[in-house]
Amino acid sequence: xxxxxxxxxxxxxxxxxxxxxxxxxxxxxxxxxxxxxxxxxxxxxxxxxxxxxxxxxxxxxxxxxxxxxxxxxxxxxxxxxxxxxxxxxxxxxxxxxxxxxxxxxxxxxxxxxxxxxxxxxxxxxxxxxxxxxxxxxxxxxxxxxxxxxxxxxxxxxxxxxxxxxxxxxx
Amino acid sequence: xxxxxxxxxxxxxxxxxxxxxxxxxxxxxxxxxxxxxxxxxxxxxxxxxxxxxxxxxxxxxxxxxxxxxxxxxxxxxxxxxxxxxxxxxxxxxxxxxxxxxxxxxxxxxxxxxxxxxxxxxxxxxxxxxxxxxxxxxxxxxxxxxxxxxxxxxxxxxxxxxxxxxxxxxxxxxxxxxxxxxxxxxxxxxxxxxxxxxxxxxxxxxxxxxx
Numbered sequence: 001x002x003x004x005x006x007x008x009x010x011x012x013x014x015x016x017x018x019x020x021x022x023x024x025x026x027x028x029x030x031x032x033x034x035x036x037x038x039x040x041x042x043x044x045x046x047x048x049x050x051x052x053x054x055x056x057x058x059x060x061x062x063x064x065x066x067x068x069x070x071x072x073x074x075x076x077x078x079x080x081x082x083x084x085x086x087x088x089x090x091x092x093x094x095x096x097x098x099x100x101x102x103x104x105x106x107x108x109x110x111x112x113x114x115x116x117x118x119x120x121x122x123x124x125x126x127x128x129x130x131x132x133x134x135x136x137x138x139x140x141x142x143x144x145x146x147x148x149x150x151x152x153x154x155x156x157x158x159x160x161x162x163x164x165x166x167x168x169x170x
Numbered sequence: 171x172x173x174x175x176x177x178x179x180x181x182x183x184x185x186x187x188x189x190x191x192x193x194x195x196x197x198x199x200x201x202x203x204x205x206x207x208x209x210x211x212x213x214x215x216x217x218x219x220x221x222x223x224x225x226x227x228x229x230x231x232x233x234x235x236x237x238x239x240x241x242x243x244x245x246x247x248x249x250x251x252x253x254x255x256x257x258x259x260x261x262x263x264x265x266x267x268x269x270x271x272x273x274x275x276x277x278x279x280x281x282x283x284x285x286x287x288x289x290x291x292x293x294x295x296x297x298x299x300x301x302x303x304x305x306x307x308x309x310x311x312x313x314x315x316x317x318x319x320x321x322x323x324x325x326x327x328x329x330x331x332x333x334x335x336x337x338x339x340x341x342x343x344x345x346x347x348x349x350x351x352x353x354x355x356x357x358x359x360x361x362x363x364x365x366x367x368x369x370x371x372x373x374x375x376x377x378x379x380x
Contacts, residue, residue, distance in 0.1 A: 005186065013181035020173060044176050049380065051180045053320040055187035056250045069251030073322050111171035129182040130175030136182065155185040166380070 001063050005054060016047060023047075023071055031079055040108040042078040045165060049074045052162045114164045122157035125150060187318075190249055194315025201311040205304045205342060213300065213346040222350070230344040230355055234363070236265055237337040245312070245330035249319025249378075273356040280353060288353035297347060301362035302369070305332075305339035309370055313377050321378045328374010329367050336366030 004012030023046055027039045034042065050070055057066045115123040124143070128134040140147045216222060223231075244258040277285055312331040321327040340359050349355065 007184040007186055009181045009184050012184070013177060016177045016180060017174075020177065024173075040173060044171075044173055047173070047176060047180060049320075051183070053251075053380070055189055055318075056320045057252070058189075058250065061252060066250075066252035069322060070320060073251070073320075107172050108176075111176065115171065126179050127171075130171060130179035133178055151183070151185055154179070154183050158180065158183050 001054075001057065002059050005057070005059070016050070019050075019067065020047070026071065027075055030075065034079075034082060037107065037109050038082065041110040042075060042082070044108045044111060045078050046071050046074045048158070048162045048165065051158065110165060111161075114161050117164055118157060118160060122153060122160065125153050126157050126161070129154065190315060190319040191246060193318055194311065197311045198308070198315060201307040202338070204307050205339065209304060209342050209346070213343070215345045216348040218348070219345060222348075225350075227350040230347070230350065230359070231341050233265070233269065234337040234341040234344065234359065237262075237363075238334050238341065240265060241330045241334035241337060245316060245327050245334060246319075248323060248327040248330060249316045249321045251320050251322055269356060269360075272352065273360070276352045276356070285353050285357070288351050289357060291349065291354070293347065293349050293354070294358050297343065297358045298362050298365070300343050300346075301336060301339045301359070302366050303339075304342055305335045305366045308335035308338055309366060309373075313370065313374055316374075317377050317380075319378075320380060321374075324378035325371045325375035327378050329371035331374060332367035332370020333363065335370070336363035339363075339366065 001012075001015050004015050020043070024039070024043050027042050027046070028036075031039050031042060050067065053070055057063065115126060118126070121143070125139060128139045128142070134142070136147045136150050139145075140150045143150070145153070222228065240258065240262045244255060244262060247253045247255045247258055280288075309332055312335050313328060316327055316331055319327075340363050343362075344359075347355075349358075
């Protein structure tokens with residue numbers, strides 16, 4: 001995490017990948033009623049919160065208490081907000097009819113809605129890194145932007161995503 | 171979007187974020203400058219300021235300043251999850267409780283009539299209006315700065331921001347105020363600071379959510 005906060009993307013990715021299964025377990029244990037997709041949305045909220053609040057962790061402080069405090073706050077928050085929203089999906093009415101391979105259990109629903117609300121170019125950049133696994137240089141070349149501009153745009157896009165999701169669950 | 175894809179997008183965003191204190195340092199000093207400048211313009215120091223600063227009346231300025239440092243430190247701690255706040259709460263109590271005790275003792279000594287007569291002065295209204303007015307820009311900037319933190323109890327963090335900025339405004343105002351009796355200063359300043367604290371708690375509960 002220390003390296004991550006200094007801009008080491010690979011180290012940061014390792015941290016996030018390492019904590020995700022733990023977080024997913026916590027979220028699923030608490031939120032069985034939300035269904036796997038709903039749980040994944042909450043998990044993605046937690047990851048976004050960790051990302052946007054990463055500067056509130058001091059390098060000399062232990063990481064675990066900080067991480068758990070952020071996660072607990074966000075999980076409680078998300079469940080409280082989603083609890084009020086009635087979760088009625090079409091599946092409830094067509095019980096037994098649902099067939100097929102079923103959706104990917106790590107696929108969230110909220111993210112697509114939020115990405116569609118973003119400016120197209122911002123959403124494109126987030127998708128480029130996420131879905132297509134592009135590097136900064138590749139995205140920059142494809143969208144005819146400088147690498148610095150891509151970095152700034154990604155940074156801003158993730159900030160807006162966090163803000164939009166916040167509004168969504170309120 | 172799959173979670174792994176989100177992680178990839180997050181990891182690609184390597185722009186470092188400045189710590190909360192560094193983000194707010196400059197705007198906050200600007201707000202302090204604004205408060206002091208408007209104080210100099212519209213209030214101005216009392217005529218016998220130098221004599222007052224050499225007398226026990228200097229406590230009117232010093233005690234709020236102590237309050238400021240303790241409440242500000244606590245507000246910052248509260249904006250950083252995982253940091254221990256207990257020691258700072260104790261330190262704050264160690265200032266507020268003796269002040270309340272001195273106030274009680276003064277009431278016992280001079281009776282409620284003494285309190286009423288001490289507060290029956292237009293200065294009371296001036297104090298109750300001036301302190302929140304001087305505190306407003308400070309509180310606004312402080313809450314804005316703290317919103318980049320991660321407060322687990324937004325209303326409490328907001329209240330501490332209000333206590334700190336209300337205390338600073340009271341310390342500035344004390345340079346103008348020429349009422350030095352304990353029975354005036356403690357309740358009037360106390361109420362003024364408390365009103366800013368309340369405002370901080372109410373606004374903080376909204377703007378410090380994340």
